[in-house]
Amino acid sequence: MAPGGLNAALSLENPVFKAFITYAVIVIVKTMLMSIVTALNRFKNKAFANPEDARGMKDKEGGRLKPVTNLDVERVRRCHLNDLENVIPFVLIGLLYVATSPALSTALLHFRLFAGSRLFHSVAYLLPLPQPSRALGFFVGYLTTFSMAYSTAAAVGFAL
Numbered sequence: 001m002a003p004g005g006l007n008a009a010l011s012l013e014n015p016v017f018k019a020f021i022t023y024a025v026i027v028i029v030k031t032m033l034m035s036i037v038t039a040l041n042r043f044k045n046k047a048f049a050n051p052e053d054a055r056g057m058k059d060k061e062g063g064r065l066k067p068v069t070n071l072d073v074e075r076v077r078r079c080h081l082n083d084l085e086n087v088i089p090f091v092l093i094g095l096l097y098v099a100t101s102p103a104l105s106t107a108l109l110h111f112r113l114f115a116g117s118r119l120f121h122s123v124a125y126l127l128p129l130p131q132p133s134r135a136l137g138f139f140v141g142y143l144t145t146f147s148m149a150y151s152t153a154a155a156v157g158f159a160l
């Protein structure tokens with residue numbers, strides 16, 4: 001723990017905390033944008049989740065649009081869910097990690113690897129790129145968060 005303890009670690013004077021806030025905001029906003037990408041794909045494919053969402057829109061025969069499952073929309077939804085499965089642990093573990101006052105260079109390496117891997121995961125999922133591209137994006141991010149979790153637990157001496 002740095003001199004000044006938890007207050008100093010979780011202060012805007014701490015460059016590690018400031019870097020964490022920046023990268024956390026990037027991956028959270030990126031996750032939020034998946035809702036917009038989902039909505040755009042719903043309109044593009046006329047694939048709505050609820051009857052009321054398709055109000056005023058007609059099918060090819062001029063009838064009322066019925067809710068349908070669309071492969072493209074489902075792909076975006078899985079990508080969004082995968083972000084949630086990974087970004088939430090990163091943000092929670094990241095806060096604990098910052099509290100242990102890691103070196104700035106080590107912390108930045110973790111934050112950049114995580115953010116870069118999540119952006120790559122989405123590109124690989126949405127284009128899509130051939131596997132194992134997406135799996136690589138997933139595992140780099142997953143292992144990065146795991147490494148932060150291990151460092152955090154080690155910093156407190158695995159105090160069970």
Ligand SMILES: N[C@@H](CCC(=O)N[C@@H](CS)C(=O)NCC(=O)O)C(=O)O
Binds near residue numbers: 078082085134135
């Ligand atoms: N919830 C995930 C757990 C495993 C995982 O995240 N795998 C990565 C690499 S293959 C992935 O992109 N899965 C696709 C997905 O979550 O839709 C799944 O069902 O696949």
